[in-house]
Amino acid sequence: SGKNTYRYFDESMDQRMRYRVALQQELDVAIREHRGLSLRYQPQVDAYSHAIIGAEALLRWQNDHGAWVSPADFIPIAEESGQIIELGRWIIRQVLLQLKDWRKAGLDFGKVAINVSSVQLSSSFVADDLLEMMAELELPTHCVAVEFTETALMVNSSILAHNLARLRESNITIAIDDFGTGYCSLSYLKELDAHYLKVDRSFVDGIGISDSDECIVSATIAMAKGLGMKVVAEGVETQQQTEFLAKQDCDAIQGYFFGKPMTAEEFAEKLSQRALQATL
Numbered sequence: 001s002g003k004n005t006y007r008y009f010d011e012s013m014d015q016r017m018r019y020r021v022a023l024q025q026e027l028d029v030a031i032r033e034h035r036g037l038s039l040r041y042q043p044q045v046d047a048y049s050h051a052i053i054g055a056e057a058l059l060r061w062q063n064d065h066g067a068w069v070s071p072a073d074f075i076p077i078a079e080e081s082g083q084i085i086e087l088g089r090w091i092i093r094q095v096l097l098q099l100k101d102w103r104k105a106g107l108d109f110g111k112v113a114i115n116v117s118s119v120q121l122s123s124s125f126v127a128d129d130l131l132e133m134m135a136e137l138e139l140p141t142h143c144v145a146v147e148f149t150e151t152a153l154m155v156n157s158s159i160l161a162h163n164l165a166r167l168r169e170s171n172i173t174i175a176i177d178d179f180g181t182g183y184c185s186l187s188y189l190k191e192l193d194a195h196y197l198k199v200d201r202s203f204v205d206g207i208g209i210s211d212s213d214e215c216i217v218s219a220t221i222a223m224a225k226g227l228g229m230k231v232v233a234e235g236v237e238t239q240q241q242t243e244f245l246a247k248q249d250c251d252a253i254q255g256y257f258f259g260k261p262m263t264a265e266e267f268a269e270k271l272s273q274r275a276l277q278a279t280l
């Protein structure tokens with residue numbers, strides 16, 4: 001495997017490789033024919049009022065054998081093969097078409113966050129694509145947010161710089177995903193001046209259990225606030241986590257406690273229920 005490192009080619013490596021190749025081929029067909037691919041929407045709520053202020057769009061893939069393949073498994077493969085560029089474009093279009101539908105139905109609740117891979121950001125004109133599609137569908141820029149991890153910023157690419165500049169000048173909300181788990185130095189973060197930091201689920205998990213996780217969560221919130229950013233906590237599953245986060249001045253919360261990723265229909269239903277409750 002290079003650099004004077006020898007590794008025996010064992011059977012499990014062979015199996016992994018074959019799994020990868022098979023997955024890549026299946027994914028190719030899925031992307032080409034838009035087969036088995038769909039999106040779910042997970043609510044994001046205000047940390048104090050618990051009102052829905054947005055949603056994160058999350059990709060799902062059910063392969064031809066009926067199995068649900070986790071995005072954590074197939075996104076990295078699509079990134080490595082470059083398939084993520086075309087897939088990413090499809091995701092953006094689907095989200096925007098959905099937003100258009102919701103707005104037509106009078107459901108104007110906030111922003112939908114779209115996950116953008118570091119590969120898309122550094123090697124495709126993803127910001128221009130997004131802005132072009134939004135203009136075509138006459139969608140205002142305040143209804144979307146773009147999420148990417150801090151690690152995406154570490155790539156040295158003029159395309160990345162162009163994408164970031166385009167997002168900034170068009171006032172598209174930028175959120176840094178999984179904060180604290182990547183390899184970004186704080187100076188990159190300062191320079192980017194994103195609108196939101198998303199505290200990673202691994203730290204939220206430790207609230208009420210681990211002093212160090214609690215310390216990381218509070219320090220992250222304080223730092224983000226100091227830099228003029230807002231904070232979303234992800235993976236919130238309990239009342240205790242919710243209360244801790246509100247006390248630490250976290251702005252928004254996302255997690256199973258308030259709703260799992262759901263279909264567009266289920267999300268619209270949830271919004272109408274909430275609106276009805278508010279008028280009672």
Ligand code: C2E
Binds near residue numbers: 070071177235
């Ligand atoms: P992410 O962007 O950090 O998304 C959050 C993940 O946490 C989602 O997993 C979501 O279902 C899960 N989650 C949310 N709340 C909870 C909770 O309370 N408890 C637990 N245990 N999990 C929770 P999912 O949907 O499996 O996605 C995994 C990752 O795959 C995402 O992490 C993102 O990096 C990637 N991904 C998903 N959809 C897309 C997409 O459309 N484009 C790109 N480029 N990546 C995507």
Ligand code: MG
Binds near residue numbers: 115
């Ligand atoms: Mg995300």
Ligand code: MG
Binds near residue numbers: 177178198200
């Ligand atoms: Mg995340």
Ligand code: MG
Binds near residue numbers: 178
């Ligand atoms: Mg994540």
